[in-house]
Amino acid sequence: MLLYILRRVLYAVPIALAVSLLCFLLVHIAPGDPVNAIVPADAPQAVVEQIRAEYGLDKPLPVQFGLWLLKVVQGDLGRSLATGRAVTEDLAIAVRNTLRLSLVAALIGFTFGTLLGAVAGLFRGTWVDRLAVGLAAAGVSVPHYWLGMVLVILFSVLIPALPAMGAGPGGSGDWVWDIAHMRHLVLPAITLSVIPMGIVTRTLRGIVAEIMNQDFVNTLRGKGLRRGGILLHVAKNAAPGTLAVMGLQLGYLMGGSILVETVFSWPGTGFLLNSAIFQRDIPVLQGTILVLALFFVTLNLLVDLLQTALDPRIKRA
């Protein structure tokens, strides 16, 4: 098992490197001289030259990548063109906000997805099944940024029950787990939860239906197990596959929250990305994407290890 973990971790290293390379190249696919992408337009010539030398922008690309990677490893993602602050500074706050939102959305989406998917898989062809399938299809088809606006109209405009913008009263940046702050979380979290809800419902329905069709379920009935006892077996069989999908969905939530964060002005990575795009603030864009992608790589690794630990059929050699 330990050897397996080691091998999987080692395998993730080249992926992480390649992901960094792609992020590094973002600066270079941006139109114009790359130095203009990372230095404010009104900077004096001396500063421009200093940055050019620091990042080795006159040297060949591989050397530049090496220099950039060295800085990244030391926790230096450059400075924002718009604010002049270190990218890591803004990013640290934004990541925490996005994580909060994603985790709550995941909790909602996974809970309902698991319920709907399990019931639909167990009672295939009934009206409950059709309802669950319809909800799931709507969940994965709905443009969630639009759903966010619909929810705002319904619950902030028509029935003024919940705040539509920001992460806390008075636009304060400090998060506390109290009612006032959590009220701000409700609408964006629900909006964000529909996609994982739909995906988990669909996946789990398929998994459960396939398990229920397997011979061993007949053996379990033949042993005289009651419905509860059989469900325990179904759950343990369905767990590895379902958890894998959930792990991926959590990653997609973090990476895909940009649209919803924009709708609700939620001060997370998506909001940061959006303003970076708007202001063509390439260092912030690059840093945010790098951090989110590396988070996704790590999450994938964890899911893989968890799945291996849970499923005795997977060889751990």
Place this chain on the structure above:
Amino acid sequence: MPPDAPATLVAPAAATASAPEPLVHVRGLNVRFVSREATVHAVNGVDFDLAQNEALCILGESGSGKSVTLRALMRLNPPKKTVMSGTLRVGGQDVVAAPESAMADLRGRVVSMIFQEPMTALDPVFTIGRQIAETILRHEGTSRAEADRRALELLELVQIPSARRRLAAYPHELSGGLRQRAMIAIALSCRPKLLLADEPTTALDATVQIQILLLLRRLQQELGMGVIFVTHDLGVAGEVADRIAVMYAGRFIEEGPVGALMRGPLHPYARGLMGATVHAGLRGQRLTTIPGAPPDLRDPPRGCAFAPRCPLVGEDCLPAVPALRSPLPGRQVRCLRVEDAA
């Protein structure tokens, strides 16, 4: 280890009957599978009794209704589309109309089943030990430790080597033969009075097949169970059974003691079946085959179902299904062409 007295389930019917109730009592059993497209008449009037400690083998080709009949004894056919009628009692308990909870209490305790595919019939993510122990826990409410101890005993009973280690093994870590032994251990875990086996050796290698058959025969005699086998393999039937029933298109068409029936089958289909099988004793003889195919059970024929393929068919075979007769003592056959011996 003495076979401890199994918790007996004395149904009122058994208590009031003058003769002792047989272990299995089947009269006029019909099983249909109903779906939107068609109704399949899988079993069409099966009658038989099975005594304690008796081994019956139901022989037939795929689609003859033999597995359906077996599953009907535990009411294990897909509940939504199955329609059962007739009389069916196992250990005195009615099976046709009993509530699901009563069936769940019956299954695994009074009657249990060994399935054909040991690869897929065991839950892949539970250990062997757990799968045995959970049956004991379900029916006997013992402590977990006691159930685990019994599981170990059972693995030793079915002769799994290094049993203690195998308790913690997952099904995919065992060979096909060992898996089938584990399956048998699960089936025997609550000392059932009736053991059903659905082609228990078909999925196994030839050498392993004979070991499993011998094990089953020994266990049946040691534990005093009634056993019903379903197979399409004559060799298996001869090895384990006291009696044989040959099934065709959802009916028993011939029934009798194993030796007599295999030496001298009466029904033309049974004769064809014996002729289509290779024995060492038949070396040099030409193998015969039965021309044609079994009837479509969505629309079964009115008369004898074998008539379209039968070399002896006559007009009188077609209007109605021939009744089961006894032309010889201890033998029963469903054919108009078989002459009475007396």
Place this chain on the structure above:
Amino acid sequence: MSTTTSLGASPAAAPRRPAASPGYWQGVWRRLRHDRVTLACAAVLLLMLFAILAAPLIAPADPYQTSMIRRLKPVGFGNHLLGTDELGRDMLTRLLYGGRLSWFLGITPVVIAFGIGGTLGIIAGFAGGWVNMLIMRVTDVFYAFPSVLLAVAISGALGAGVFNAILSLTLVFIPQIIRVAESTTTSVRALDYVEAARGSGAGALTIVRVHVLPNVLGPIFVYATSLISVSMIIASGLSFLGLGTKPPEAEWGLMLNTLRSAIYSQPVIAMLPGLCIFVTSMAFNLVSDGLRAAMDVRN
């Protein structure tokens, strides 16, 4: 009728997909014909396609004609069947014209990715060895990004514009299609009758043409149709972020964005473009599901 005999044996060897044959496609069509949900969704899509193609003929007004006095009028106002937007332009007209761009932005990347990704995936699956290794490892890297993030990253770096949006979406979908094409091809390649063809000395191209393509194109195509829905949502999302089309062009995502300020005064109007995206995306999704179910031999 040599095909029938080979078919008779193949279902046992390949329970997932028998060799492509007329009987198989007839079966698919028969199942589709009885699937009312899929048929209804296909009808909705066809109707919509017809409407947006015929926009210049059927649209009641000029999509760029603004009017300061007729801003944000409600549904049914005057001759504006669906009201007017924040610049007084006729909503129905804008929605019809916007559909053209939204459909184009949603479908084009999937079509290009189907061509490129399908080819690369079939090559990887059929060639195996280091070719497979190379293609699949590069694919893994793109897989390390959530799709929305990757699209935003590329579009964000390249800047706004229809071409850049299509480019970034194509790059998002190519790896996904490669994976499906590779795994399908690998499983088909291992089937008994393909092995037999190889053993009897058939050339690689012949095997691909006769045995591999007819068996893998269907599943890859169905997978690609399921991406159209995602593609439409992300493409409109890019426009919503200001990364796709630019004003005054009509596009559903962009319209949704510019109408955001109107959610307090004219919520119904503000929701219309998003509703169009939702209906289209859902219809594509359900049609794709129906196709998949109809092509699954196990049903």
